[in-house]
Amino acid sequence: MAGMRVVDAAGVEQLMVRATAAMEHAYAPYSRFRVGAALLGADGVVDHGCNVENVAFPSGICAERAAIAAAVARGVREFQAIAIVTEAETPTPPCGMCRQVLMEFAPGLEVYSRTRSGVSARWTMSDLLPEAFTPTSMGRS
Numbered sequence: 001m002a003g004m005r006v007v008d009a010a011g012v013e014q015l016m017v018r019a020t021a022a023m024e025h026a027y028a029p030y031s032r033f034r035v036g037a038a039l040l041g042a043d044g045v046v047d048h049g050c051n052v053e054n055v056a057f058p059s060g061i062c063a064e065r066a067a068i069a070a071a072v073a074r075g076v077r078e079f080q081a082i083a084i085v086t087e088a089e090t091p092t093p094p095c096g097m098c099r100q101v102l103m104e105f106a107p108g109l110e111v112y113s114r115t116r117s118g119v120s121a122r123w124t125m126s127d128l129l130p131e132a133f134t135p136t137s138m139g140r141s
Helices: 008-021 063-073 096-105
Strands: 035-039 048-049 079-086 110-115 121-124
Touching: 008 035, 008 048, 008 063, 008 079, 008 110, 035 063, 048 121, 063 079, 063 096, 079 096
Parallel strands: 079 110
Antiparallel strands: 035 048, 035 079, 110 121
16 A cells, blocks of 8 residues: 555545445445445546446446546546445455556546445555556557
């Protein structure tokens, strides 16, 4: 868990509260694994997302990508932190697909995860996705 914190403890708590609220709106009738995310943009605005499943499984979207999509739709492309809340027993990091999308926009992103019972963890994107495929991998910056 390398790196210096960009968001203070009060800011993380605020993100967790908002991620928990987003989780309450999750549509997860198949997995019953509800996830909420709150993404802090560089503009100071928090975008929310929850997982939305579909009977055609690839058609669903994760909470983290839903939050990124909401932020990008507002024109935001830089992010400071994301909070993820689930009902799992251990803190849940983003899935592989979400890690790739988050890395695209914010390689230094702080990732916070908490369970409903309060168990928490913190990572950076470089912790979660070392040697990532990024735009620079394609010769783009």
